[in-house]
Amino acid sequence: MTERVLCVSSRAPPSPALSWVGRNLAGEGGQVALLVADLEAPPPLSGPVDRTYRVTDPAFDRGRGDHWAAAITEAARAFKPTIVVTGPSKVEQEALARAAAGLSAPVITKGRRVRAAADGVHAERDLLSGNAVGTETASGRPVFVSLAEEPTVTGEAGRPSSATETVSLAVSLPTYRFRRVSMQPKPAQEVDLEAADRIVSVGRGLQRKEDLPLVEALATALGAAVGCTRPIAAESGWLSDDHWVGLTGHRVRPSLYVAVGISGAAQHLVGMRDSKLVVAINKDANAPIFDQADYQVVGDLYTIVPELTRQLTAAKGSR
Ligand SMILES: Cc1cc2nc3c(=O)[nH]c(=O)nc-3n(C[C@H](O)[C@H](O)[C@H](O)COP(=O)(O)OP(=O)(O)OC[C@H]3O[C@@H](n4cnc5c(N)ncnc54)[C@H](O)[C@@H]3O)c2cc1C
Incomplete structure (x- = not known):
């Protein structure tokens, strides 16, 4: 045919x-x-x-x-x-x-x-x-x-x-009155999540915007980009849409995805399920994100994340 x-x-x-x-x-x-x-x-x-x-x-x-x-x-x-x-x-x-x-x-x-x-x-x-x-x-x-x-x-x-x-x-263009008033370039992307090889992503387990440096420090220690769930970008506005992972955000496929305080809603999983290795940190042992995780860390992110960062940084320093 x-x-x-x-x-x-x-x-x-x-x-x-x-x-x-x-x-x-x-x-x-x-x-x-x-x-x-x-x-x-x-x-x-x-x-x-x-x-x-x-x-x-x-x-x-x-x-x-x-x-x-x-x-x-x-x-x-x-x-x-x-x-x-x-x-x-x-x-x-x-x-x-x-x-x-x-x-x-x-x-x-x-x-x-x-x-x-x-x-x-x-x-x-x-x-x-x-x-x-x-x-x-x-x-x-x-x-x-x-x-x-x-x-x-x-x-x-x-x-x-x-x-x-x-x-x-030759195209006969529409004649109705529709006029472009101005054009503004899209602001430069803060992060290219879809190209990132490692991502530390944060969800509503984080209590306050002021606590974001906790997650950013872990990302730095891992050489990772920072991602987030929809509520963190769209509802709280703590991070820009460039960081948003999921059905209505970015679809990512890093070699490492660390999910911090993320429940694992279907709409989030769609965006990260092609990650090669998933580590989830959540205080709820029944959180659905654990079904996707290769490493499941049950506990309070406020204890685990700084300790993990400290140990990763120390390990790098001793190399
Ligand atoms: C049409 C539609 C499209 C959507 N698109 C997207 C999308 O693209 N991306 C997306 O992410 N969502 C999307 N959503 C929203 C999605 O359904 C969920 O509401 C959202 O993913 C939940 O985000 P969360 O995991 O950050 O928050 P929550 O579901 O509230 O989970 C917070 C988690 O943090 C844990 N936690 C709390 N405190 C701590 C602590 N101290 N230490 C450790 N863990 C803790 C809790 O146990 C919980 O599991 C969409 C929804 C709809 C209806």
């Missing part, structure tokens, strides 16, 4: 890995097109695409979902895709939903392991706060799919195309 796959990348530069997702879906003999908004730079020709649709209108705003939706609609008219696929960014998901609604096409959002078959397009999706995985099927064509994560793998399946054609795409 061959497909005509339109890949939509709002990133600058566009993701070459997304083109490979398209190539894998297209199958032998299928066609892959890439839609980009490339206002200044020449179009990127990396990746196995047969055709690049390039939006060059200076009025096109790559941060607007409605502009991308108009571009997808136009590219779909020209290319007649059987599958449209985007990355996971908010703007891409909004654009996909708008364009699909305009074309009355089914949408699968945040899909993993997307697969095309005669009976439809199948994708795995997280269910029940990420504690289960279901397979969703959209039958008919075209099907619009957004990915759960930015793809990273390039190459392998299928042959790269021998010739990539670049087509300038």
Whole structure:
């Protein structure tokens, strides 16, 4: 079965890995097109695409979902895709939903392991706060799919195309009155938890914000980043969202995750369950976090954490 796959990348530069997702879906003999908004730079020709649709209108705003939706609609008219696929960014998901609604096409959002078959397009999706995985099927064509994560793998399946054609795409942008008043850069990240190899994470077992240095000292002794549960970031505001682990926070996969005063709610576990080694410190021997922990320390964090820090620091000093 061959497909005509339109890949939509709002990133600058566009993701070459997304083109490979398209190539894998297209199958032998299928066609892959890439839609980009490339206002200044020449179009990127990396990746196995047969055709690049390039939006060059200076009025096109790559941060607007409605502009991308108009571009997808136009590219779909020209290319007649059987599958449209985007990355996971908010703007891409909004654009996909708008364009699909305009074309009355089914949408699968945040899909993993997307697969095309005669009976439809199948994708795995997280269910029940990420504690289960279901397979969703959209039958008919075209099907619009957004990915759960930015793809990273390039190459392998299928042959790269021998010739990539670049087509300038004229897009009729929405005319309603919507104006960007200002743009502010996102503040620099305090910590990149998703890249951290070691994390000491703190929960509501900590009584006061003033006690955070206890946890920070342990993190320093371990060469770890500081993470937290949602209440510590979203409710108390003791740490910024950059530190928040879980379903609605960051999904982390360090080699060491130390959970300090964390109960182990399902929404937190989803974010840290790919950690290689988990140490949990909790005064409640029945806390659910212990079911995930390789090392279970039952006791008061106010006693254990400073002692652990002291011993780790002493051990380092004696080396
Ligand atoms: C839609 C939705 C999304 C959510 N997303 C997230 C998310 O992304 N991330 C997230 O973390 N949560 C999330 N939550 C919240 C989640 O359900 C829990 O409420 C939260 O994870 C609990 O945080 P906690 O473990 O810090 O607090 P608690 O559940 O209150 O646990 C505190 C723990 O500290 C222990 N403790 C207390 N004192 C001490 C002490 N002195 N020494 C040692 N241990 C002590 C207690 O025994 C307890 O186990 C979400 C909830 C919803 C509804």
